[in-house]
Amino acid sequence: MENRSRITILMLPPALWLVLLFIVPLGIMAVFSFREGSFGAEREQFTLENYQHFFANRSYLNLLGTSAWIAFQTALIAVVLSYPLAYFLSFRAGEARVTLLTILIVPAWTSFLLRILSWKLILGSGGVLNTFLLSLGVIQEASPLLIYSRAAVVVTLVYVWIPFATLPIFSALERIDRRLLEAAADLGCPPWEAFLRVTLPLSLPGVIAAFFFVFIPTLGEWVTPALVGGAQGIMYGNLIQDQFVRALNWPLGAIMSLVLMALVLVILIIFNRFIRISDLAGA
């Protein structure tokens, strides 16, 4: 009993935090989605028109689909690139691992905006990449396609997320009992097969965590597409931002946000149904 009350006390601050800053705003958004307008007397009118408008206009859902596709590509590429990095850190780096891990994370301490803007210098018309390709003669004139495209968004986001994708994979690899690899070798497994049969499946929870670490925030991303995406690279997040900041159509913005959240929930539920993360860990 005493233990229980102690846990309650410990849980109280974070619970309060979540209620105040997550549940309540979510409720406000839900309320707004049923209103006619953002300001004045229109605020008080209950309506379902916003929902009709949202689902009637295919372009909103299309953009959500595009954004999901961009987020999927970003997460996939980030995980594929992070895995060897995490593997090297965990299995090969030895005592240097802490130093190398720090070096990997240090850029993430600098401003998010700064890191994205620096990609403008790389990808821009007068940027490093264009200049380099020009000097090689690969292209005749500076290509504007390198920046302000969907690819630019993916490239930039992959760069931003790699440290965050590496960490869960690294920690999953660290948890693998190295004796299991000896056991695999003892049973006749050459190293690459031991990787496929033991290391990879046991690190899968980390891989999945890394994927969603990248996928979910990327799905709602709006800063990166605004800076390097151009008209082509626009994402669903920009649409939401527009509703709140420019169009001042808060009800529509609220609906868009709720739909986005519903999509994430559905993905997680479907995923959890097919692969139970606890099973993967063997716990």
Added chain:
Amino acid sequence: MSELAVELSNVFKTFSASNARDVNAVRNVNLAIRAGEFFTLLGPSGCGKTTTLRLIAGFEQPTRGEVRIQGKPMNGVPPYRRPVNTVFQNYALFPHLSVQENVGFGLAIKRVSKEEKKKRVQAALDLVELPQAADRKPSQLSGGQQQRVALARALVNQPAVLLLDEPLGALDLKLRKNMQLELKHMQELLKLTFIYVTHDQEEALTMSDRIAVMSAGNVLQIGAPIEIYEKPATRFVADFIGETNFLNGRVVEMGTAMTGVEVTGKRINLPRQNEFPTNSVNVTLTVRPEKVGISRPESFADEAKRISFSGVIREAVYIGTDTRYLVGLSNAETLVARLQSSPGHRPGEYAIDDPVIVWFEPGDIRLLTE
């Protein structure tokens, strides 16, 4: 000439630690382990027994010397190409695989057909008496059951040599005793070569055909349990295996058939030990507590060949079937005697401060140089 399963010739293993001096885990080890033998590497922790096993398994490569399995040189051969399998200390079962996938792991890698794999996995699980556990995960099994799965996982591959690294260390005493007998039966049934690592001397004596006693990277003695116990080659071996008494002595005469030694101011004659170096003067004598007899001075029959000392009972500890007496000798040395409760000796027969005669047969004494 009997066939050798494993041979180690002049094997050294040195681990170089950064910022520290090198650690010689194994020094000049020579072993010739026969096919079908239950061979035990016995020693305290850090004696090099596990490193020796890992050298045979292939997880370590010798710094010097040669390892041969079934006559084939194994230096540079990785573990996955050696005809041996290991039962690991903490079992090292794959947590993401079911029991039958764990057991079938080695067969899956060898691309054994599905039907045969199924048959052999089932046979292995039957052998370790876990036929019903096939679909469970290792985490759902008890320690004893996990141990059996680890055994089945190794045996199913029909290795030439089975290596066991303290496989019973994590089990409770009763289960351990049962598993000792079961392992021994299994080894006899399958006619397999077992190389068994343990620090438990009783376990080693119970199960082994031969034992190699190791200390500080060296093999001190190799022999059958009875030899190791009755004829220890060094003080360490005598001390490590069971309880024993040590007395200091001085060689005063070296005859062709006997050695004259002075112990606690008394000259005694011992049968000559051939392996004992002739130039030693200061020696240690060792005798097992159960070989020591106690009599009252008035009833002691001083038979010619018996060696006897007078002493005083210092301590009497009743331990069920036996009573353990500590007897003080005239020169402040002590002897432990273990007397079984019997019609001739009732517990509590001798009390503290009783003057007694302690005696033993000359053949039960061993001379040691160190």
